[in-house]
Amino acid sequence: MIRLKVTPVVGLPQFTGWSQVAESISSVSTRLISVFAISGKHAGNVGRDVSDKISDFYYYDIEQLHEFVQDLVEFVKENDCELFISCALISGKNSVFVTKGGSVFLKRKEKIGKILFSQDQIKIVKGSYTNDDVFVLTTFQATQFLNEIEQKFSQGFDVDIIITSVVPGLHAQTDSSLSAIVFINQFLEGEDDDEKHTKNQEVKNEPSLEASIEVDETDDLDNQVGDFKISTDLPKNLVNYLSKLKLVVSRSEIFSKVGIFIKFFFKRSISIFKQIKIKEFFSNIKSIKRKKLVSMVIAVLFVIGVIFSFVISNKNEAEKINSLMIPIQERIDLAQQQLITDPISAREIVQEAISSLEKLHKENSESSAIKLIDEKINQTSDFYNEISGKKEMSELDVFYDLRLVKSDYIANDVDVNNDKLVLLDSEKKQIIVLDISTKKVEVKDFSSYENASDLAVNENEVFVLSDGLKSFELADNSEIKTVRELGDSNRNAIFINAYDRFVYVINPEKREIYRYSKGDDGYSDPIGWMQSATGLKYDKITSFSIDGDIWFSTIDGQIKKFASGREEGFITRGLNEEFSSSIKIFTNINQENIYVLEVDKNRIVIFSKDGEFKREIKSVSLSTVKEIAASEELNKIFAVSGSIVFEIPISL
DSSP states (O other), X not given: OOOEEEEEEEOOOBTTEEEEEEEEEEETTEEEEEEEEEXXXXXXXXXXXXHHHHHTOOOOOHHHHHHHHHHHXXXXXXXXEEEEEEEEEEETTEEEEEEESEEEEEEETTEEEEEEEESSSOEEEEEEOOTTOEEEEEEGGGGGGHHHHHHHHHTTOOHHHHHHHHHHHHHTSSOOTTOEEEEEEEOOSSOOHHHHHHHTSOOOOOOOOOOSSOOEEOXXXXXXXXXXXXXXXXXXXXXXXXXXXXXXXXXXXXXXXXXXXXXXXXXHHHHHHHHSOHHHXXXXXXXXXXXXXXXXXXXXXXXHHHHHHHHHHHHHHHHHHHHHXXXXXXXXXXHHHHTXXXXXXXXHHHHHHHXXXXXXXHHTTTOTTHHHHHHHHHHHHHHHHHHSOEEEESSOEEEEEGGXXXXXXXXXXXXXXXXXXXXXXXXXXXXXXXXXXXXXXXXXXOTTSSOOOEEEEETTEEEEESSSEEEEESSTTOOOEEEEOSOTTTTTOOEEEEETTEEEEEETTTTEEEEEEEETTEEOOOEEOOOSOOOOOGGGEEEEEESSSEEEEETTSOEEEXXXXXXXXXXXXXXXXXXXXXXXXXXXXXXXXXXXXXXXXXXEEEEETTSBEEEEEEEGGGGGOOEEEEETTTTEEEEEETTEEEEEESOO
C-alpha cells in the first residue's frame, strides 16, 4: 500500500501560462505524480487536457512511460504551446523519474541534492524508494527555489515549514504561471483521503520496471545524491503574451494554505515549549499574577483569531471576485480565437468585456479584492490597444523636402506607382517626378499652358488636366503630349483619373463624369459615364479614385461607390468614430485597401474594399496634410504637407 503525502505549490495562472499537479493510480502499489506547466495561447485549456491524459494513464513499463511523456510533448506542441514536466512514479520499493523542462530533487536521510534535470530533452532515471525519502519535483521556472529548499532541509526544517517559506516567494513572482513544485513524502499521520481512494481502486497486475529503452539506472538512488549545483537560468524563449491574468483561487487551496500556516505555528510553539525548563517555567508562573497571565493568553488568541479571520475573509473575497470574472475571461478567450478570422468582432467582444469589468468594479467597489478587477481592467485594456488597429504617432518621418528642388515649391496633388512619386504644384504649373529608391528628381514644366490643376498616374503614364488633357511617360526626358484638346467636357473639369485604357474627368458644371477610351487612333470623343440621374452633389466631391469602380469622397465625410455609372451601397464596419468632416480617398486597381484622410481629426483610416476597418493612424503631423497616395508593394503611405512629403508604414 502506497502511503504518500503529495503537497503542490502552484503559481497563479495567466492566459499564456498555466501549471498544475496531476496523478494517476495504476494499482495499489503504483502511483504516478506529475507537476507540469503549459506556455502558450490558451494554456489553461491545453493544460486541462494534459491533466486528463495523466489521470487516465495506466503504467506497465518504463518504455511506455517514456512514450507517454513524448506523446504529451507532441500534443502540447500541436496546440501551439510548450510543455515543462517532471514525473515521479513510485511502485513498491522502486521509483522512476522523468523530466522535460524540469528537475527532480531528493532528500534521503542526510544526503540532499538534485538527481535529474533537463531543459529541452526528455530524461529518465530509475532507482529505489525508501520510506523516509522526500522528493521535490519542479517545472523549469521553479528550479530557482531549489537552493532555498536544499538550505532549509540542511538546517533541519520539515516539509511543511519549507512549503510555508516557499509559497510567498513563488507567488511574489511577476509571472508565476509557469512555476510549480510538488513535495512527495511518506504519510505518517494516519491514512489520508488519497489512501482511502486507493483502497477502492481495482487491484491490477504489478507493473514491471524493466524497459528496452536506455535510462539512467541505479540500484540505490543514494549514489545519485551528492554535491549539486542547482541551475537558476530561466528559459530564454518563454512566451510573454499575449494575454491576460486568470486569478482563480479555489476554496480548497485557501484552506490548504491556512492549514499549513496553522501547522507551522503549532510546531514552532511546541519547539519553543520544549526548550523551556519545566521546573523554571512553573517556578516563574508562581510569580505572575493569574489575571495578567489569562489576559495575555486571551490577547494572543484574539490576535491570532483576527489574523486568520482576515486572511480567510480576503481569500474568500478573492475567490468570489475571480469566479465573477470567469465568464468575462471566457469572452476574452473567444476574442483571441476570432482575432485572425474576424478582427472586428474580436475588438467588439473585448470592448464588451471591458464594459463588463467596469460594471463589476462599480458593483464591488467596497470589496477587499477590488485590486483584482483593477488589474484585469488594465490587462484587458492593454490587450484591446494591441488589437484595436489604432496607432498614435507623435511626428511622421519625412520622406523628402521638395524645397531641395524648388525653394518655394508647394505640392497640392500627388500620385504614385511602385517606382515614382509624382507631385503637382498647380500655382507654378510644375510637376516633380521623384524616384522613390534613389530620390532622383525630374521636373516637368507646364508654365506654357494656362493651367495645370490635377494629375493621375496610370502604370507608367501621367495624365494632367491642363488646357484639355495632357500626358507624358515616366521616363527620362519624355515629351508632353496632348491627349484631348480643350473642349466642353474638360473645360471646367476639376479632377482627372485613369484606369486601364480609360481616362475620366469630373465636370461639376455639366454634372457628369466623362470617359475617354484609348484606341488605335488615340483617345475617343468623351461620353457621359453616369447612367442615370443621382443625388451625387458634384460640388461636394473632394477626391475620386478608380479601380474598375469609382470611389468618391465628399466634404461632409461620405464615401460613395459607383459601378457602371450607378451607385452601389458602401457601409463601413468597425470604425468607432465615424467621419464627420471633409475627407479624401485613395485607391487603385493594385491596392487591396482604400485609404481615407480626415485632416480635421489628424488621421488616416484604412478599410478593405468591403468596408471592414483595418487600421487608423493618428498624428499631429497630419493636421496640415492636403493629399495622400499609397503603395502597398512598398508598404508606404505618402502624405503631402506643403513642401514636405511624409512617409507612413501601412503595416505598423
